[in-house]
Structures are given as C-alpha cells and as structure tokens.
Amino acid sequence: MNLADHLPALQVIVPLMTAPLVILLRNGFLAWLGALLASLASFGLAILLTVAVLGAGVPEYAMGGWQPPFGISLNVDGLSALMLLLVTGASTLGLAGGRLSLRRDIDNRRAPMFYGAWLIALAGLCGIAVAGDAFNVFVFMEISSLATYILIAAGRDRRALSAVFKYLIIGTIGATFYLIGVGFIYMMTGTLNFADMALRLADVIETRPIIIAAGFITIGLALKAAVFPLHIWLPRAYTYAPNAVTVFIAACSTKVAIYVLLRFNYGVFHGNLLAHSDLFTVFIIPLALSGILLASAIAIYQGNIKKMLAFSSVAQIGYIALAAGLATHAGLMAAQLHMFNHALAKGTLFLCVLAFVLTTGSASFSNLAGIGRRMPWTMAAFVIAGLSLVGVPGTAGFVSKWYLIVAVMGMPGWGVPLVMAIILSSLLAVVYLWRFVELAYYGQPPDGDVSRMEVPLPLRTLIWSAALANIYFGLVPQLPLALAESGTTTLLGGLLP
C-alpha cells in the first residue's frame, strides 16, 4: 500500500497527532501557526479524498488490516467527502481569519492548549465523517463535543460558561440517547458496522428494541443537530463563543450530526423498517417547518448580530431537516447541497462579524450602526453572503433553495403549503438581514465617528475569497452537485426511484 491508500486514516490522524505537539509549543503565535498548518493539511487531504471519490471511488479502509465487520473500517463516499470539505474548510477559515481576534480573546499562556483543543475537535469531526461503524461515530462525537465545549468557553466572555454548560448537558443527553440506540441494535444484531448492521437487521425487523433504537437515535441526533425545538443550546453557545470559534462550529458542527442522522436513517433503517421512512417524515417535517418559520421570526427581534445569525442557523437547519425528511432522491440532494451552501454562507457571515467585532469591540446592533460606511469592504462581503442566505439567484444559496423547492413540489398533497412556508421564511430572512444592512449603512455610529477603519488586508482578502466562493458555487455548482449525487446514490442504495 502506498501513502495514497491511507488517506481516510490520515484525515483523522493528522489533526489528532498534531494536537499534542501544538500543546507543547510555549508561544501563542507558533501554536496558532501549527494548528493552521495542520488544518490546511487536513483540508488538502479532504480535497485529495474528494478527487478520489469523484474519480474511481475510495475503497473501504480496514484499520490495522483487520477486516470488517470485526475490525474498524473507514468509509469515504460522496457524502463523507462533502462533510470533510466543510469541516476542514471551516476550521481553516476560522483559524486563518481568526489570528487577530483569537490573540485578543485567548490568554497567550493558554493559547497552546486552546489550539490543541481546536485540532482535537477537528479530528473528532473528521472522524465522524469517515467512520464506518456506529460506535466509532459515538467516540468521535464525544471527542469533538468535549473539545468544542472547551473552545466555546475559552473566551473572555463569562456568559459563555453558562452557555456551554447548557450545551454540555444537552449534548450529553443527545450522545447518551444515541448510545442507547446503538446498544439496542448491538444487542439484537451483534454488530456495530453500518454495512453489516443494514444486512443483519433484516432478521430482526419490526422487533420492539429496533423500533425503540430508531427513536432514540433519531431524537439523540436531532438534539445534537439543534433541530427545532431541541435547539435551545445553540443561540447562546454561538453568541458567546470567541468569534473565530463561531466561524468554525457554526459552519459545520450541527451538520455533522445531520450527517450521522442521514447515515443511520437511510443507510441502516430505511431498507429494513417498513414504516420507518413514513414515521421519520412525520416526525421531522413538522419540527423542521416550525423551525423554519419560528426561528426566522425570532431572528428578526434580536439585538445582537451573532444571536441573530444563530437563530438564522436554527431556521436553516430546518431547511436541511425538511429536505432530508422528504425521503426522496430530490430531497436528499437538496439536504446535502444546503449543508454545503449554508456552511459557505454562514462561515462568511460569521467571518464578517469577526471583523466587525475586531474593530468595534462588540456585536450588538447599537454598536455596529453605521459600520457599513466605516468598513465598506467587509460590509459588502456581508451583503453578498447574506444574499446567499436568502437564496438570491447567482449565489450558492439559490441552488439549494431551488432543489429544495423542486423536491417539495414533488410531494403529492402538501407540496404547495410547504413551498409557501419556504418562501415565507425566505422573506423573513430578507427582513432580519435587511434590518442589519440598513442599520449598517444608514445608522448613526454610537460616537458619531464615521472615519474609515478596515481590518488588515490579509483578513479582508480572506473574507472576500469566502464571499466570492458564495457566488462561484452559485454559478458553477458542479462540485457539490456531483458529491451530493454520489452521496444520494449510496444513501438510497437503489431503494427509491
């Protein structure tokens, strides 16, 4: 075997092994540099894996040569590659854009520990995306969650402590539910490997433990994914985390939970449990719909830009959950595309917020009035990413919204009300975003000072690259489309037309 065959393992090992090395560095800047390099390397690996998936495909990787179902296997398909791109991309964006902001937020002495935790979180999230069995998914989920709690609480804002405590409790409940479900399945089938599980479940279908397991797993993961109304941990955690951390976790952490949800529901249960897809649809769609509408409405009343974007995230997760709940080819395409596009838009938006806070010191609306005149470049990027969030044509958000509406229209009976809900929520998104845009361009700055002040050129370049990516993937969406197509094929496995 040459090195290229080990890509799935390297994807986890590189950040995991760099983490202790980074902790050993006694200097904040060096630790940051080490973490950035490891994150960049992971991003490079994710790109290599994506190329491989779109080419000949990536063969199943058996850890240590132990063949599955007994050994640990790593699987990379289109969906995994999509997640890997998101996770490593978001991490790189957060680290590269966050140097100045993190230097201010994190005590220099503790910085190496912080960057170590960052890399562990990255390793955990990558691990979830490549793991081929349910238990390793749990392990990586815990690794990433514990590290994320540290990241969120690491800033100077003391309110983050209570926010992260809430997240810790709810996250643990979610993980426990998931573990209980996996335990039931293991009890009935004797296996943890996804592929093996899907085969062996056929013998024990419609038994009570399996049905209960499906319930536990779905709800546990919905908690982790912050599907409305299980989202209560999210707004405060996003708001009070250091800004660079928000860029990282807002773009990818909830989506990883949805990824596992898709794997389990479609890969494992869908083909075996007769009424499962109907139950799943009936369970998830009302929640998704209420999330789409209510969270968007709540976002309108926020006075803090980070909190507003956090509620917008809850609404956007609703879109993904809605699309995933449709249980159709078009629906799964829409869900995966929206994961990608929303990460792109939200990552850019939070990066802009990071820049705003870097120059003005606070994320409250009153403090950011008139910021559009003081930081025209950053604000213009914010508007572009905001348009992508709304789903204006020519931006990435339009592609997934188009797929979502087409998927929803294919649902006999409730196509029209669902389309109306999606449209209504898009309009609410216009309202909450424009509230800020108007304030930023036409509001009076608190101290009346309207002189120019921009963030340094490298950060501005990064922000603009991210904003332009939103346009690029709106006009040339072939890459996420191909990945989503490949992911959908594996998920459905020829089950659905």
Next chain:
Amino acid sequence: MNPSTLPLILLLPLVGAIAIALAGRWPNVRETISLLTAVTLAVLVFSWFPEVSEGLRPRFVLSEPLPGLSLAFSLEPLGMMFACIASFLWIINTIYSIGYMRGNNEKNQTRFYICFALAIAAAMGIALADNLFTLFLFYELLTLSTYPLVAHKGDAKTIASARVYLGVLLGTSIGLLLPAIIWTWVATGTTTFTLGGIVEGHIAGAAVGLLLGLFVFGIGKAAVMPVHRWLPAAMVAPTPVSALLHAVAVVKAGVFSITKIIIYIFGVDFLFNEPSAQWLQFAAAFTIITASIIALYQTNLKRMLAYSTIGQLSYVIMATVILKPMAEVGAAIHIAAHAFGKITLFFAAGAIYTAAHKTELWQLAGIGRRMPITMAAFTIGALSMIGVPPTAGFVSKWFILGGAFQAENYFAIFTIIASTVLNAMYFLPIIYFAWLAPPAPGVDMNHGEAPKAILLALAVTSTLTIVFFFFNQPLLDLESQLVESLPL
C-alpha cells in the same frame, strides 16, 4: 457579430462601475468615465441593431449552473429595443445627473454613479435574458442596485420609503415570481423564451390564469395595482433616480418582463383562447383608471407623475393582453414612447426643483415665463402622455387602439379613451397655469433657468419625443417581427 461578445454589454457598465469607484476622489474624472461608459455602451448596443432587424437572433450560453437552467443571453426585437432605450437614455441621464447632483450639492456622489452603472448593467441583463432564470437574476440585481439610489438622502423618512421600495419589490419577486418560475420549470422542463410560448400542452384551464397572476404580481416593477405602492414611495429619491426608475430602467424592466413572458412563455395565441387569463385586462384597466383618478388629486408634482406612470405602465400590459398583432407592436412601442415622454417630464420637474426649489403644483403658476425652455419641454412631455400628435405617445396609442379594434375589444377601447380624458384633465391645467396665469401670491419668482447640463438633457429628450412621431420606421419594422407569425 460574434454572439460570444454579447456578455460585453453587461461587462462594460460593470467595468465602468469599478473605474468610477477608483476615480471617486476626482469628480471630473469620475463623471467623464461615467459619460464615456454610457456612450460606449450605447454604441455597442446599437451596433447589434441592424443584425437583429435582419432577423438574426444571436444567443450565447455563459454557464449552466443546474441542468436545464442556464445563464444565457440572446437578443430578440423586444430586448433589443429595451437595451437601446436604456443605454441611450443613460447617456442623457448622466449629463442631467452631472448638472443636478452638482447643482444641488448632493452628498455621496461616487456611490450614486457606481450604483447607477450597476443598475444599467442589471437592466442590460434583463434585456438580454434568454430564459426566466437569467431574467430573475438580473431583476433582483436591479432591485438591489437601485436601493442605495432611492435611499440616497439617508434621513429617516427616506430610509422608511426605501424600505417600502425594497420590501415590495423583493417580497413580490421572491414570494410570487420565483414560485411562478419554478412552476413553469417543473411543468415544462425549460425556462427558455421561445416564440409561440412553452406553456401550451403542459398547463391548462384555470391554472393558466393563476400562473399569469403569479407572474404579473410577482413582477412588482410593473406596478399593477395593488403592488404599486413602491413607486410613489420611491419619489424621495433625487430626480435623476426618478428618471432612471420611471423611464430608463426599473418600471420599463417590469412591463418589458411581463410582455416578454406573455409573448415567449405563454404564447399570444394560446393565451387568447384561454378564458382564465382574461382577468388581466380588467386588472390593467382598473389600474389605468384608478391611477389616473388618484393623479388628479395630487398636489405634489413628482407624486402626480408617479401615478401617471402607474397608469401608463398598465397601458402596456393592457395592450399586450389584447393579444392581437397590432396591439403587441403597440405595447412594445409604448415602452419606448412613454420612456421619452416621462423622462422629459421628470427632467423638467428636477429642473424646476434645482432652479426654483419648487415641488408643489400651486407654486408653478406663471413659471413658464421664468423657465421657458423647461416648461416647453414639460408641455411636450405632457402632450405625449395624453397622446396628442405630433408626439411619441400618439404613435403607440394608435397601434394599441388598432389592435383593440382588431380584437373587437370594446372594453379596452373604452378604457383607453376614458384614461386619455383623465390624463388631459390633470396635465392641461398645469400647462395652462404655468404659461398663462399670474404667479401665486407669496411665491418667490426670482429665479432663472436650470443649469446648462440639465437644459441640454431636457432639449434632447423633448426633441426625441417629437422626432419619434415622424421617424419610427426602424423600430416598427423590428417590433413587427414579434408578431410576424401571427394571423391578423
């Protein structure tokens, strides 16, 4: 010419916008660039005119983001005409803007010229759109790029009005137009504009009327009542912007889109035989009459002109839904005729504001003696709105009425006649008082004519309004290609 150069038409104003941004510090350079871009664009657009007149339909696909959904440009008679009008009037509007913005010492002039160039790029995109997706993209871009222009003043009242502007236009387009486009795509599998329409055979019965409704009210820029509120609200903008909204790009983009959708998506024949689509002519007639009556009651000059525009836009829609060849030609020509007349009226209103700071109708008594050139232009514009020969308005009205007679549509004929009477009722008194009445007591009459740049622009557009009456054959030839295939 090579169709792959079509995107240049969009690229040029975009490059212009960037150059304007870079030259922001030097007003003279900035405005020279603005003017130069406008002239080059007009030359580029007009250079396509002969080819399209000969029946060629250049087409270029830029990219295809989703299967069956492409970013593509093409030129056909309607789009050719819209592009010509918008690019040509941009030159005149730029000259006027220079006079107006300097004369009134407006702030943030660089932003003004940048957004103006962006709006023109968006208008070109709408004119050249080869399918609904491309049209929608640039339609939204036009809304967004004109928002800073409407909100130019930046005070609380302006912001509130600009919010109405943006809210109505974005709300209707996302809430109604987008579902209409998706519905069309799902039902027919394409969104490409095709002569004869694409809907026939895919959607039938009452659904056609509903789809038409989604399109008509989704295109809020056409200001069919009740989605007209944004237009009077946008009157807070500086006058060159009002001219842009009313004559050059925005409302024209609205009626252009509806006309294009009726001809190329529904198909004239198909819609003529579809009873569920007949409601539109009643909606248009209602808008024409109601807007004219509201205009009668206005005391502010610009607001009166705004309601006049709302009525005139529905002329185009009414003419389109008469669904007879002459009326379709009339609809197309009315877009041009109204553009020349209305831009003259707004330029005149702006000239009066710049020179005399007058905005209300009662202040205008006797102003003709102080500002003869301005008021002469205003008179020509007003006569064109009424449709008196020899002005542009007469030509289009002739064709629209001709089409109505072809269709034996007496409802349309009655509406047009009634509206002509109403138009005369609110324009003629102004003309009379401005020229013949003594000034109202307490009104300051110590002012002269507006700055030269403004007068130059006014002279050009008012002359054009008259020239168009005598010299309109190339445009008629071009637009009659729209309906060549139709039986009389």
